[in-house]
Amino acid sequence: MSAATTPEELFAFLDRLGVAHATVEHVPVHTVAESRDLKAAMPGGHSKNLFLKDKRGRLFLVVAEAEARIDLKRLHGPLGATGRLSFGSADLLYERLGVRPGSVTPFGLINDRDATVAVILDAGLMAHDPVNFHPLHNGATTAVKPGDLIRFLEATGHPPRVMALPEPAGEDEEQPA
Numbered sequence: 001m002s003a004a005t006t007p008e009e010l011f012a013f014l015d016r017l018g019v020a021h022a023t024v025e026h027v028p029v030h031t032v033a034e035s036r037d038l039k040a041a042m043p044g045g046h047s048k049n050l051f052l053k054d055k056r057g058r059l060f061l062v063v064a065e066a067e068a069r070i071d072l073k074r075l076h077g078p079l080g081a082t083g084r085l086s087f088g089s090a091d092l093l094y095e096r097l098g099v100r101p102g103s104v105t106p107f108g109l110i111n112d113r114d115a116t117v118a119v120i121l122d123a124g125l126m127a128h129d130p131v132n133f134h135p136l137h138n139g140a141t142t143a144v145k146p147g148d149l150i151r152f153l154e155a156t157g158h159p160p161r162v163m164a165l166p167e168p169a170g171e172d173e174e175q176p177a
Helices: 006-017 033-042 088-095 106-111 146-155
Strands: 022-025 046-053 059-064 117-122 131-133 140-144 161-163
Touching: 006 146, 006 161, 033 046, 046 088, 059 088, 059 106, 088 106, 106 117, 106 146, 117 146, 131 146, 140 146
Parallel strands: 046 131, 059 117, 117 161
Antiparallel strands: 022 140, 046 059, 131 140
16 A cells, blocks of 8 residues: 555645535544544534445445444345455554544545445435544544535545445344444
8 A cells, every 4th residue: 555645635635626624633532432522512423434344355434423323233235245244454444544443534535546445324424514524533523514525435436325324123232332
């Protein structure tokens, strides 16, 4: 992989696309739970981002509303994945998206120059305006309009699928943190 894109290069790319963006610097956060208080002061939808692979090694980035409950056991069906999904390794995450665990973001797709990662956007998240994501590191949050996120993804060769994600059938099913 070539060198990972910097946040400054990401912002310049967004500017070239005509995508308005606003970034708030904050202490680094690694999980949805850690970021709840920060997000309360930022309008719009906030996300959790799941970097997944199927049995054939196909890669998926699922961008969901932060508090969404997702049935990972059934998610492979709607995605058209082969077999159950597992989380991609930290090394694979860095190789494809140029980010580390705790900083997963759809903006990382700027680093997937071969477009090997399929992108799925949660319809619930996309109903918010703006939508907020880490700008390639977890010490800031960048807000963009939902349509501009789609324009960014298409410009990087990652036309997204927007869909409702399957929720767990029972209340007692475990969800990843």
